[in-house]
Amino acid sequence: MSRAGVAGEGGAGAPRGPSGWWKGWPLLPALAFLLVLFVYPVGQLLWLSVVDRGGALTGQHYARLFASSLYVDVLLITLKISAWATAFALLGGYPVAYLLATSDARWRSRLTFWVLLPFWTSFLVRAFAWMVLLGRNGALNKLLVATGLTAAPVAVIFNLTGVLIGMTHALMPLGILTMVAVMEHIDVNLPKAAATLGARGGQTFWRIYFPLSLPGAAAAGLLVFISAVGFFIIPALLGGRRETMITQVIIEQVQDLMNWAFAGAISLLLLGAALVVFYLYDRALGMSTLASGTPALDRRGGGRENPVARLSAWVGRRLIATLGWLCDRAAAVTERLVPARPDRPARPWARGVLVTACVLILAFLALPAFFMVPVSFTTEGFIDWPPKGFSLKWYRAYLESPQWMAATIRSVGVGVVSATLAMLIGVPAAFALARREFAGKTGALALILSPLVIPRMIIAVALFYLYARVGLVGSSLGLVLGHAVLAIPFVVVTVMAVLKNYDERLDQAASSLGANRARTLYHVTLPLIRGGLVAAFLFAFVTSFDELTIALFVTGGLTTTLPKQMWDDALLKVSPTLAAVSTVLIVFVAVTISLAERLRRGAVRA
Amino acid sequence: MVALAGADLELREGEFLTLLGPSGSGKTTLLMMVAGLIQPDSGEVWIDGRLATYAPPFKRDVGMVFQNYALFPHLSVGENIAFPLRMRRLPEATIQQEVRRILEVVRLPDVGGRWPRALSGGQQQRIALARCMVYKPSIILMDEPLGALDKKLRDQMQLEIKQLHAELRITVLYVTHDQEEAMIMSDRIGLMNDGHLEQIGTPDELYFHPRTRFAAEFLGESNVLACEVVGVEASSVVVTAAGVRLRAPQDERLRDVRRVALMVRPERMAIQEAQADGPGAEPPNRLEGRLRQVIRVSGITKYYVALDDGQMIVASTLTGDAKTVATPGARVGLTWPPGAGILLPEAATTGR
Numbered sequence: 008m009s010r011a012g013v014a015g016e017g018g019a020g021a022p023r024g025p026s027g028w029w030k031g032w033p034l035l036p037a038l039a040f041l042l043v044l045f046v047y048p049v050g051q052l053l054w055l056s057v058v059d060r061g062g063a064l065t066g067q068h069y070a071r072l073f074a075s076s077l078y079v080d081v082l083l084i085t086l087k088i089s090a091w092a093t094a095f096a097l098l099g100g101y102p103v104a105y106l107l108a109t110s111d112a113r114w115r116s117r118l119t120f121w122v123l124l125p126f127w128t129s130f131l132v133r134a135f136a137w138m139v140l141l142g143r144n145g146a147l148n149k150l151l152v153a154t155g156l157t158a159a160p161v162a163v164i165f166n167l168t169g170v171l172i173g174m175t176h177a178l179m180p181l182g183i184l185t186m187v188a189v190m191e192h193i194d195v196n197l198p199k200a201a202a203t204l205g206a207r208g209g210q211t212f213w214r215i216y217f218p219l220s221l222p223g224a225a226a227a228g229l230l231v232f233i234s235a236v237g238f239f240i241i242p243a244l245l246g247g248r249r250e251t252m253i254t255q256v257i258i259e260q261v262q263d264l265m266n267w268a269f270a271g272a273i274s275l276l277l278l279g280a281a282l283v284v285f286y287l288y289d290r291a292l293g294m295s296t297l298a299s300g301t302p303a304l305d306r307r308g309g310g311r312e313n314p315v316a317r318l319s320a321w322v323g324r325r326l327i328a329t330l331g332w333l334c335d336r337a338a339a340v341t342e343r344l345v346p347a348r349p350d351r352p353a354r355p356w357a358r359g360v361l362v363t364a365c366v367l368i369l370a371f372l373a374l375p376a377f378f379m380v381p382v383s384f385t386t387e388g389f390i391d392w393p394p395k396g397f398s399l400k401w402y403r404a405y406l407e408s409p410q411w412m413a414a415t416i417r418s419v420g421v422g423v424v425s426a427t428l429a430m431l432i433g434v435p436a437a438f439a440l441a442r443r444e445f446a447g448k449t450g451a452l453a454l455i456l457s458p459l460v461i462p463r464m465i466i467a468v469a470l471f472y473l474y475a476r477v478g479l480v481g482s483s484l485g486l487v488l489g490h491a492v493l494a495i496p497f498v499v500v501t502v503m504a505v506l507k508n509y510d511e512r513l514d515q516a517a518s519s520l521g522a523n524r525a526r527t528l529y530h531v532t533l534p535l536i537r538g539g540l541v542a543a544f545l546f547a548f549v550t551s552f553d554e555l556t557i558a559l560f561v562t563g564g565l566t567t568t569l570p571k572q573m574w575d576d577a578l579l580k581v582s583p584t585l586a587a588v589s590t591v592l593i594v595f596v597a598v599t600i601s602l603a604e605r606l607r608r609g610a611v612r613a
Numbered sequence: 614m615v616a617l618a619g620a621d622l623e624l625r626e627g628e629f630l631t632l633l634g635p636s637g638s639g640k641t642t643l644l645m646m647v648a649g650l651i652q653p654d655s656g657e658v659w660i661d662g663r664l665a666t667y668a669p670p671f672k673r674d675v676g677m678v679f680q681n682y683a684l685f686p687h688l689s690v691g692e693n694i695a696f697p698l699r700m701r702r703l704p705e706a707t708i709q710q711e712v713r714r715i716l717e718v719v720r721l722p723d724v725g726g727r728w729p730r731a732l733s734g735g736q737q738q739r740i741a742l743a744r745c746m747v748y749k750p751s752i753i754l755m756d757e758p759l760g761a762l763d764k765k766l767r768d769q770m771q772l773e774i775k776q777l778h779a780e781l782r783i784t785v786l787y788v789t790h791d792q793e794e795a796m797i798m799s800d801r802i803g804l805m806n807d808g809h810l811e812q813i814g815t816p817d818e819l820y821f822h823p824r825t826r827f828a829a830e831f832l833g834e835s836n837v838l839a840c841e842v843v844g845v846e847a848s849s850v851v852v853t854a855a856g857v858r859l860r861a862p863q864d865e866r867l868r869d870v871r872r873v874a875l876m877v878r879p880e881r882m883a884i885q886e887a888q889a890d891g892p893g894a895e896p897p898n899r900l901e902g903r904l905r906q907v908i909r910v911s912g913i914t915k916y917y918v919a920l921d922d923g924q925m926i927v928a929s930t931l932t933g934d935a936k937t938v939a940t941p942g943a944r945v946g947l948t949w950p951p952g953a954g955i956l957l958p959e960a961a962t963t964g965r
Contacts, residue, residue: 194681197683197685199670199677199683200677200679200683202671203648203650203671203675205701215685347668348667350657350664351667
């Protein structure tokens, strides 16, 4: 995780190289918090899966896991669905990421909004939207039948198609954002240099740009796949019985059967699958590419000794050369048919094709959520397309229901408190990680980021088990603590990114002008990064506000949160009330991210 | 926004032509248009006798060296150099042979298997050059290629590039904002200012015969005096500056102009104590002022003299020994032969 190393180099006066671990003291609250509420409970859960009631070591839970093919089948289905969804998310996301990375700053921020909007829109809202769109009487089927393309409604929901559409849609924004982060660092002069050296657009792309962007695609693939493996909302709402994924089985074991030990065993199976994927990724590309955003080029020369890697590298090179050659030939033929005129500007038709494709993909990402808007104004008591009439009665139903209101207020309250807590713990940690060198820094960063990559379901089950013993189930405190565990990595990453762009000489100037450390921090540093801090807070807030996995277990009855209330409602029936609530949420998220983006940009500019 | 207003430029084969100018003067824009990386709104680009105004870069047969070298980080040094040859679909054996040959030429025969980032800045620079030269383009474009190197390495690379240019007879269009670099390397210099070509000529022409104040002030040091023409004597013009009569060579362009600028290079000015009267057949031009500062820059001593109207004039001499002509505060005279002065249009920038 060399991100921290790079950020730390900015300080001219800071000591080089690792020194004593105590220099990282601002990290202590974060580490302590995560040890108690993340490492300990997860470890406890995994321990539980290997002991019997008496406390002796046993393999009985695992024996049961593999006794029938049931759980292995579920795991295989999970992996299969995740692999397909990852492939689609990358294929669709790559062109968009490419367009974002190669556009000028103004267009990039406009387009980024349309990626961030679905990224931050609740999975629940997006799943509802697909139910409206894909249902038997949904918008898509109405359109197909009306235009006569099909005689009867087609089945695109409650089956594999529905799950894959929903999951691709859910995961693509994450893939795009990860790929853009790498593509942004590709030197813009390299494609230009290739062009002057005689390469056409196709050759330039396949031989230069594509290989350089591969680490981004690989990192995106890893993150998307790991997220996909932990999905339960979309397979539950858009899939049928045969698309049951492994986290759904864990939920069943915990909620219906209270079988902690067996849930722990399944969790370990899930964690194991995730670790195997991490391991394979590391073997193929090197884990360092994940954090640094640059390809581990040095490894390519000497590191790849094993024949499999050499063979795949050779195949990759031949493939790239062939694709480049094919594009080249196609372009040459086109030029013969339509000769280029040196006295007239050429039409950038390739860019046109790219922009058109990206507009379609962005529409796929951003538009479905808006189908909830008209549905929320229907006069009917069920969701139908097109919605009939116009009424505000579903908004009234939402606003007048004590259950919904309590859930909303609780969600906002828990969001504010847990985001504040995450800031108090995460900001000092981010400062230490970005600006100081100390022993064990890489490990500390890895621990702080791990709640992002460990399937969330495992954390949720582990916390539930812990809370059940200390009496925190059903309490807001438990929810706040759990959400803070998930929000701290977001806060640390956001604040570290802002500090990376912060010119530390400003602090040095302030101290040379007579300000002590506290006054420098208060009068110079914090005002300059205020935008970034607010953005971090908002991201932390949205993380909590939208959180369902932990809320699924530790809330219930009167202490429900908004996502939990929506989930419970949706399991019974997707009513227009849900559409009304979803509309409110979409507006809320749109406003929040445009605010956060503006503030973040302002912080970077300063 | 207009980055480039008017710039007619013709390169001769085998020539080393430098576009020199301050940042924002349009020199890189002009270079990018020749490379085909920017499309002009109007005007034409001809390369090797063919119209290429809107031709794509890959069809132009140009080579370009970028400021940050733009070596492909995922390809070895050898593959970087082989890239243009592969694009031209040469047989593999020829490619390997050419790569070896060009690595010999840039005196880095053993680095073909290494990664670009494993090389030093100067070595990367040479590889970038080799990657261009290997396919013998009709012209090599260089965009501030030495900007990222430190002073000492830059001096060395200047000579090396110049030598390669002489040996291989390549045509080079070079961009820099460093006037010294331009003077050292170029056959001709195109001086750019504010989106147009201010003046084009050999380094000597630009130094000894600048045609505008901008040219006079951008290349080398200069003293410029605002003058009024009061008469013409034989081949020289009599002007007054600050009430003093001075003489300067006639300039045909300025025959009917009354207000002009007189430029004199510091090294053509002699400084002496105010009392001493310069003898000689032709009385030199002479101004008086007060010596403000004496500065030694290695082999050169500079005298900063404030004229009575406050304008600062600099005169420079070779540093002989620790003695100076006068001490700061003393009243001194500045003299120069009339032939050393150059009359220029008065405005700071002209040409439009």
